[in-house]
Amino acid sequence: MPEVLLASGPDFPSVSELLPNAPLFHGTVFAINSIILIRLVATVLILLIMCVAAARAKVVPGRFQSAVEWVIDFLRSSIVYEFLGEERGERYTSLIVTLFVSIFLFNFCENIPGANVAADTTIAMPLILAVWSLITYWAAGIRTKGLWKFLKDELLPKGVPWPIYILLVPINLLEIIIIRPFSLTIRLFINMVAGYLLVGLCFAATQWFFVSTGWDLKWIGVVSLLGGFVMTCFEMMVDAIQAYIFSVLTAAYIMLSIPDSSQVGAGDPVKASKLQAKIMSKKAKRNLSKVKG
Amino acid sequence: MLVLAAGSGSSLFFPKVYDLIWSSVVLIVLLIVFAKFVMPKFNKVMDERAKKIKGQIDEATAMKKDAANLKEQYDELLGSAKAEAEKIRQDAKEQAEQIVGRAKAEAKAEAEKIRQDAKADLEAQKAKAMSDLSQEVGNVAAALASKILGTELKDPAVRSSMADLAIDRIGYEGGKQS
Numbered sequence: 001m002p003e004v005l006l007a008s009g010p011d012f013p014s015v016s017e018l019l020p021n022a023p024l025f026h027g028t029v030f031a032i033n034s035i036i037l038i039r040l041v042a043t044v045l046i047l048l049i050m051c052v053a054a055a056r057a058k059v060v061p062g063r064f065q066s067a068v069e070w071v072i073d074f075l076r077s078s079i080v081y082e083f084l085g086e087e088r089g090e091r092y093t094s095l096i097v098t099l100f101v102s103i104f105l106f107n108f109c110e111n112i113p114g115a116n117v118a119a120d121t122t123i124a125m126p127l128i129l130a131v132w133s134l135i136t137y138w139a140a141g142i143r144t145k146g147l148w149k150f151l152k153d154e155l156l157p158k159g160v161p162w163p164i165y166i167l168l169v170p171i172n173l174l175e176i177i178i179i180r181p182f183s184l185t186i187r188l189f190i191n192m193v194a195g196y197l198l199v200g201l202c203f204a205a206t207q208w209f210f211v212s213t214g215w216d217l218k219w220i221g222v223v224s225l226l227g228g229f230v231m232t233c234f235e236m237m238v239d240a241i242q243a244y245i246f247s248v249l250t251a252a253y254i255m256l257s258i259p260d261s262s263q264v265g266a267g268d269p270v271k272a273s274k275l276q277a278k279i280m281s282k283k284a285k286r287n288l289s290k291v292k293g
Numbered sequence: 294m295l296v297l298a299a300g301s302g303s304s305l306f307f308p309k310v311y312d313l314i315w316s317s318v319v320l321i322v323l324l325i326v327f328a329k330f331v332m333p334k335f336n337k338v339m340d341e342r343a344k345k346i347k348g349q350i351d352e353a354t355a356m357k358k359d360a361a362n363l364k365e366q367y368d369e370l371l372g373s374a375k376a377e378a379e380k381i382r383q384d385a386k387e388q389a390e391q392i393v394g395r396a397k398a399e400a401k402a403e404a405e406k407i408r409q410d411a412k413a414d415l416e417a418q419k420a421k422a423m424s425d426l427s428q429e430v431g432n433v434a435a436a437l438a439s440k441i442l443g444t445e446l447k448d449p450a451v452r453s454s455m456a457d458l459a460i461d462r463i464g465y466e467g468g469k470q471s
Contacts, residue, residue: 019304022311031311043319047326054334059342072335098327102320123305124312128320193305 010208013200018121018193038109039119046105075100075247083251084258092254095136099129100247103188107239110196111232118192118239126188130181133250138176141257150257180253184246191242195235202228427457434459 022031032040053068061069072093080089080096106119120126141150155172156165202224209221434455 015305022309025311029311029314031309032315033312036312036315039315039319043323046323050331051326054331057334057338059338059345061338069335069339072332073339094328094332095324097332098323101327102323122308122312124308125316125319127308128313128316132320132324189305 010204012204013197015193015197018117018196035117035119035122038115038117039106039125041115042105042109042119043102046102050101071101072097079244079247079251083248083255088258089251092136092140092251096247096251099133099250100243103129103246104240104243107192107242108236110192110199110239111236117196120188121192121196123185123189126185126192127181129188129246130184133184133246133253134177134181136250137180137253137257140254144258154257180249184249188242188246191238195231195238199228199231199235202231430459431455431457 018035020033020035022033022036024032024037050068053065056062057065075097076089076093079100080093083089084092103120106125108118109115110118110121120129138150141154144150145153154176155169157168157172160168205224206221206228209217209224213221431453438455
């Protein structure tokens with residue numbers, strides 16, 4: 001019976017569609033399938049849009065430049081400065097903007113006719129993005145505190161009785177190495193897969209009810225068509241939200257890794273003054289290099 | 294159920310090597326281009342704009358300050374001009390009052406002088422008239438007395454006393470009549 005239903009029913013999307021063959025450079029490590037091709041085209045488009053906007057950027061902006069600047073300003077003020085502050089966040093603005101813009105436009109490919117699938121619907125892209133996030137917050141922690149202090153702060157939280165450390169150390173280690181990047185990866189990947197399947201399901205049902213059923217069932221096709229439009233709009237929102245969540249969590253992980261200059265060393269004036277001097281020195285060096293540049 | 298019918302659901306969670314390589318390439322290219330070109334360019338433009346806006350705000354503030362200073366100077370000048378005008382008006386009024394007072398005093402003095410002169414003149418005229426009259430009356434009285442007596446009064450003292458007597462009588466009669 002199920003076989004009959006499958007054979008005569010709508011052509012619903014399958015996860016196997018998300019594992020397409022790689023016709024280009026087949027059998028090599030540079031093989032390209034349809035999703036990778038969409039990703040490469042999307043990358044070229046992102047670079048084109050952003051480079052053209054940057055190259056033509058003027059003090060008095062046009063509409064296009066204003067739109068791009070609005071996005072950058074929004075990310076800077078609502079994510080970077082919000083989590084990391086102006087002093088610490090300056091270094092990570094570029095990373096957060098890159099993550100948000102690329103994830104959003106990769107996600108948005110699922111709404112573009114011809115592509116119909118997000119450029120990050122394979123697990124590899126979210127995984128690489130999450131690994132980059134992991135590298136960034138580890139690097140931030142190690143650069144600011146040193147490896148030992150970073151690990152100590154992450155694995156041995158203060159105010160906990162020492163026997164609890166037996167449990168906490170492996171859990172925390174697992175969290176900063178595996179759970180954080182894994183959750184970032186799975187959240188983005190599953191959302192994109194689910195979106196692809198839901199929208200595909202609606203339009204596949206529409207097509208089947210319009211073409212293969214009698215007049216008495218065609219109203220279901222109308223409902224599924226409306227459902228498809230609604231789901232497409234919903235997916236556009238999900239695309240933006242997922243990009244935002246990924247960027248926010250990356251900023252939050254960086255924030256957890258590096259000390260807040262107003263808090264670290266609060267109990268130790270010598271440490272506080274040393275840290276303040278270090279920050280001031282870094283800032284001066286950066287300004288000097290800017291002036292020289 | 295239908296979606297997972299293909300049986301390749303778990304394969305989704307195992308990335309292909311070529312997919313990882315292309316994903317890494319894409320991310321690295323994006324990160325480099327954004328970090329080295331896009332963001333510095335936008336930061337530069339936005340900083341320039343912020344600097345320009347700040348400059349314009351500073352300029353506007355300075356202009357506002359200048360305008361306030363100018364207004365203050367203007368108010369000060371206006372105040373001093375008003376005070377000056379008031380002083381001039383007061384001086385003019387005082388001068389006018391002085392001129393009028395002086396003119397009045399001069400006119401009064403002149404009138405008094407004219408009056409005094411007229412009075413003196415009148416007194417002189419009166420004295421002269423009285424003298425003439427006295428002489429004339431004396432002569433008439435002497436003539437009358439001479440005619441009455443039939444002899445000429447040659448003594449001047451007698452003639453004078455007769456004249457005086459006649460004048461007194463005339464004066465008495467005149468006073469009586471008036």
